[in-house]
Amino acid sequence: MSLSPEQQAEIDELRANPQPTLRVVAPGMEGHLYKARPVLDHGFVRVVDYMGDDAAICQAARVSYGKGTKSVQNDEGLIRYLMRHWHSTPFEMCELKLHVKLPVFVARQWIRHRTANVNEYSARYSILDREFYIPAPEHINAQSVVNNQGRGDVLEGEEAARVLEILKADSARCYDNYQTLIDADGVGLARELARMNLPANIYTQWYWKVDLHNLFHFLRLRADAHAQYEIRVYAEAICEMVSDWVPAAYKAFEDYRMGSVTMSAQMVDCLRRMLKGETVTQENAGMSAREWREFQEVIA
Numbered sequence: 001m002s003l004s005p006e007q008q009a010e011i012d013e014l015r016a017n018p019q020p021t022l023r024v025v026a027p028g029m030e031g032h033l034y035k036a037r038p039v040l041d042h043g044f045v046r047v048v049d050y051m052g053d054d055a056a057i058c059q060a061a062r063v064s065y066g067k068g069t070k071s072v073q074n075d076e077g078l079i080r081y082l083m084r085h086w087h088s089t090p091f092e093m094c095e096l097k098l099h100v101k102l103p104v105f106v107a108r109q110w111i112r113h114r115t116a117n118v119n120e121y122s123a124r125y126s127i128l129d130r131e132f133y134i135p136a137p138e139h140i141n142a143q144s145v146v147n148n149q150g151r152g153d154v155l156e157g158e159e160a161a162r163v164l165e166i167l168k169a170d171s172a173r174c175y176d177n178y179q180t181l182i183d184a185d186g187v188g189l190a191r192e193l194a195r196m197n198l199p200a201n202i203y204t205q206w207y208w209k210v211d212l213h214n215l216f217h218f219l220r221l222r223a224d225a226h227a228q229y230e231i232r233v234y235a236e237a238i239c240e241m242v243s244d245w246v247p248a249a250y251k252a253f254e255d256y257r258m259g260s261v262t263m264s265a266q267m268v269d270c271l272r273r274m275l276k277g278e279t280v281t282q283e284n285a286g287m288s289a290r291e292w293r294e295f296q297e298v299i300a
């Protein structure tokens with residue numbers, strides 16, 4: 001992970017000078033605050049700030065003027081009820097601000113989540129660092145033959161070596177030319193133009209602030225097994241932080257979102273017929289082949 005010595009010194013200073021506060025403090029999140037957690041070869045996720053905790057969700061749900069919390073059991077029950085019944089606004093009372101360093105092609109997927117606030121490192125103003133994502137050998141796969149949007153078997157030996165060689169050589173050449181373009185002794189091209197020569201595996205950085213409801217939506221999609229590995233590892237790192245921050249809400253999220261399945265009306269009907277002992281097939285189920293396959297995966 002590439003934190004500069006200056007960045008590390010700033011983080012160390014922040015952690016060495018705690019401030020007394022009247023605000024809500026989530027003990028589990030204090031351990032993550034300011035620390036950069038490595039992701040991929042040069043990336044990281046760092047908690048810059050947070051607001052609220054499990055109790056803040058209950059406080060908002062009860063529209064309380066005091067602490068708003070009751071017994072732990074009572075609060076957990078309420079949080080689970082809210083999650084189960086899509087009563088989402090109390091979760092929006094908690095906020096998380098992250099500093100993320102990520103490859104540009106991951107950022108393109110991430111930025112599709114519109115319900116967050118983002119401020120990205122300016123490559124018009126600053127010169128990007130010579131840092132490229134080069135996958136570890138176990139993450140170099142062939143195109144999947146069953147899923148157009150996915151990976152198949154891991155490439156081995158010479159094939160994998162050739163992929164790595166191409167990625168490294170092209171990244172290096174593009175960066176060398178980027179430097180030549182912006183170099184005042186060379187072309188002296190504006191940074192905002194020179195950056196177009198850089199590949200999508202170069203790293204960028206941003207501050208990303210989101211409320212807990214929309215963060216759960218992001219995590220539901222991006223920590224899922226169907227998400228691309230390179231964004232999933234960021235989502236998984238954030239999941240661990242969130243489980244320490246709001247343990248009751250995270251457990252409800254795991255149970256009612258991550259671990260749950262959605263069934264169509266036809267699927268529910270088929271399931272009922274099966275429970276009554278009827279032999280249900282794709283032909284008499286009223287489902288397409290793909291729906292039927294997905295249904296089989298759910299009940300298998």
Ligand SMILES: Cc1cc2nc3c(=O)[nH]c(=O)nc-3n(C[C@H](O)[C@H](O)[C@H](O)COP(=O)(O)OP(=O)(O)OC[C@H]3O[C@@H](n4cnc5c(N)ncnc54)[C@H](O)[C@@H]3O)c2cc1C
Pocket residue numbers: 112113114115116214217221222226227228
């Ligand atoms: C596995 C996977 C594959 C994908 N493949 C593709 C692909 O091939 N091509 C592609 O373009 N994208 C693709 N996406 C991106 C996907 O279509 C969504 O853009 C992305 O997941 C963000 O989801 P979202 O819009 O629900 O999130 P957010 O933008 O965070 O929005 C959250 C919710 O807020 C509401 N909302 C936000 N903004 C608006 C608005 N302007 N109008 C109405 N409602 C709004 C919606 O209810 C939305 O669900 C893929 C995503 C995943 C997870």
